[in-house]
Amino acid sequence: QKEVEQNSGPLSVPEGAIASLNCTYSDRGSQSFFWYRQYSGKSPELIMFIYSNGDKEDGRFTAQLNKASQYVSLLIRDSQPSDSATYLCAVTLAGNNRKLIWGLGTSLAVNP
Amino acid sequence: GAVVSQHPSRVICKSGTSVKIECRSLDFQATTMFWYRQFPKQSLMLMATSNEGSKATYEQGVEKDKFLINHASLTLSTLTVTSAHPEDSSFYICSASGGPDTQYFGPGTRLTVL
Numbered sequence: 001q002k003e004v005e006q007n008s009g010p011l012s013v014p015e016g017a018i019a020s021l022n023c024t025y026s027d028r029g030s031q032s033f034f035w036y037r038q039y040s041g042k043s044p045e046l047i048m049f050i051y052s053n054g055d056k057e058d059g060r061f062t063a064q065l066n067k068a069s070q071y072v073s074l075l076i077r078d079s080q081p082s083d084s085a086t087y088l089c090a091v092t093l094a095g096n097n098r099k100l101i102w103g104l105g106t107s108l109a110v111n112p
Numbered sequence: 113g114a115v116v117s118q119h120p121s122r123v124i125c126k127s128g129t130s131v132k133i134e135c136r137s138l139d140f141q142a143t144t145m146f147w148y149r150q151f152p153k154q155s156l157m158l159m160a161t162s163n164e165g166s167k168a169t170y171e172q173g174v175e176k177d178k179f180l181i182n183h184a185s186l187t188l189s190t191l192t193v194t195s196a197h198p199e200d201s202s203f204y205i206c207s208a209s210g211g212p213d214t215q216y217f218g219p220g221t222r223l224t225v226l
Binding site for chain 1: 209213
């Protein structure tokens, strides 16, 4: 079982819709949870991080963490074509020297 | 805030030469820096973790004598690809962490070995 799993997609949504990206993790000791966005040929860009159960909102983005069910999700409201990218979920484990455990990413396409 | 730079952004070299890539945290002190490699259409692969003033920790399968990492200060880490070969051609990306866990990525260096 992979440590961090994401649906590879592509996830296709119309412009203006809500895009929902999901990620599950296997280690209950996971402490910190991150969403990065990566455009083709570019390096990852941090979108959000979340440490505690519940929701965290930042502009059009909302991260949701449910430690009991071991999933973390990212909602993108009012999706724009510029949001089209690969979204990477990553987690850190306790005592792991801050090393991120990465999912393989979900490709999102927002259609005008 | 949390800006990480990398230099050079692109390098083309002949087989057998060595290439040095610099990674700098511009507006924060990075106690830990990470080096990744990414091949086209593949996921990020962590190569090594470096803490300022100590030896880097390499991931399994990464040759430490080929990929030399130096983290001499809280704002600078370097990766040297020694005796580069065409199979080393890849996108090399560094990240820096000032704590607690968040990593900020540099823009990456695209290496092409002829």
